[in-house]
Amino acid sequence: MSLHPSIAAVRRPVRATLEQLEPGEKVIVACSGGADSLALASAAVFEGHKLGLHVIGATVDHGMQEGSSAQAAKVIAQLAEMGVDETVTATVEVKADGDGPEAAARQARYAVLDQLAENLGASVILLGHTRDDQAETVLLGLTRGSGARSLSGMRARFDRYRRPLLETTRIDTETACQIEGLDVWQDPHNRDFAYTRARIRHRVLPTLEEDLGPGVADALARTAEQLREDADFIDDIAEAMHRELGGTLPVETLAGYPPAVRTRVLRIAALEAGSPPAELTRDHVKAVEELITGWRGQRWIDLPGHLRAVRRDGSVHIEPAPSAP
Numbered sequence: 001m002s003l004h005p006s007i008a009a010v011r012r013p014v015r016a017t018l019e020q021l022e023p024g025e026k027v028i029v030a031c032s033g034g035a036d037s038l039a040l041a042s043a044a045v046f047e048g049h050k051l052g053l054h055v056i057g058a059t060v061d062h063g064m065q066e067g068s069s070a071q072a073a074k075v076i077a078q079l080a081e082m083g084v085d086e087t088v089t090a091t092v093e094v095k096a097d098g099d100g101p102e103a104a105a106r107q108a109r110y111a112v113l114d115q116l117a118e119n120l121g122a123s124v125i126l127l128g129h130t131r132d133d134q135a136e137t138v139l140l141g142l143t144r145g146s147g148a149r150s151l152s153g154m155r156a157r158f159d160r161y162r163r164p165l166l167e168t169t170r171i172d173t174e175t176a177c178q179i180e181g182l183d184v185w186q187d188p189h190n191r192d193f194a195y196t197r198a199r200i201r202h203r204v205l206p207t208l209e210e211d212l213g214p215g216v217a218d219a220l221a222r223t224a225e226q227l228r229e230d231a232d233f234i235d236d237i238a239e240a241m242h243r244e245l246g247g248t249l250p251v252e253t254l255a256g257y258p259p260a261v262r263t264r265v266l267r268i269a270a271l272e273a274g275s276p277p278a279e280l281t282r283d284h285v286k287a288v289e290e291l292i293t294g295w296r297g298q299r300w301i302d303l304p305g306h307l308r309a310v311r312r313d314g315s316v317h318i319e320p321a322p323s324a325p
Helices: 005-018 035-050 068-082 101-120 131-143 170-180 196-212 216-245 251-255 259-273 282-293
Strands: 026-030 054-061 086-091 122-126 301-303 307-312 315-320
Touching: 005 035, 005 122, 005 170, 026 035, 026 101, 035 054, 035 068, 035 170, 054 068, 054 101, 068 086, 086 101, 101 122, 131 170, 131 196, 131 216, 196 216, 216 259, 251 259, 251 282, 251 315, 259 282, 259 307, 259 315, 282 301, 282 307, 282 315
Parallel strands: 026 054, 026 122, 054 086
Antiparallel strands: 301 307, 307 315
16 A cells, blocks of 8 residues: 655655664654654654664743643653654743744743653654645745844754755645544644734745745745755854954954955854853844944944953954943
């Protein structure tokens, strides 16, 4: 009996990801109970056990909705029924900041998943983002006027995280769940138009598909892939040059760098000095760059993380800002 195409579309990339691990290694599958993560968890159990892996099903309760603890308990029960080797749930406190509740929830979720991986000795954490999520991410970047890194979308792998379903459609994950009889949770936030991503998913993308023809999501995902290759290449160059500078930022040397490399080097330096990534914007970096390319005697540039950049003795220095008297 041949495998249904949608199930194959989920299992194939999951197996390709898990084949890179050694038998006995532990894998965490992050699962919210939605179609994408349920389909991912089912595939991880099916393929992971054939490869001799220890599969851990994990869900994170953000506490942002009424009944969230009951939903987390339901997901744990579903994961156990699937046959995961171990289940774990974690509750996080989401403190919304300037980037909004979605970004705050994401940061809290990744922090607790990292902690779980450390405590459980897991080599890899699987995330269930699909090609449709990728298209939405690119459109979000466009609306925010973001640079190439943001427009390049989500990476298929970073640190211990893997996104095996980035080439798989949401239709395939939903169909796979239907065929396997999995009870999918419909997250109310996905239909809450107070959230930009919900408006993009249910209004913007359908309108683009209707007016421009089918294939818009595919085109956006392909664009992200192409931009990611370029952004990765420039990032690698910037990181190498930053290492060569040995922690210094000499004005004369940086002035000779291409702007795309120079701004990346300055961003790396600011992050290493302790500026929070979520708060350090392009405007901050461009203002620091002005100390090199548009020097008019500026005293300093204030940066997030209680830091400041100052030009002194032919170099840019990123240092703690003095405390207020």
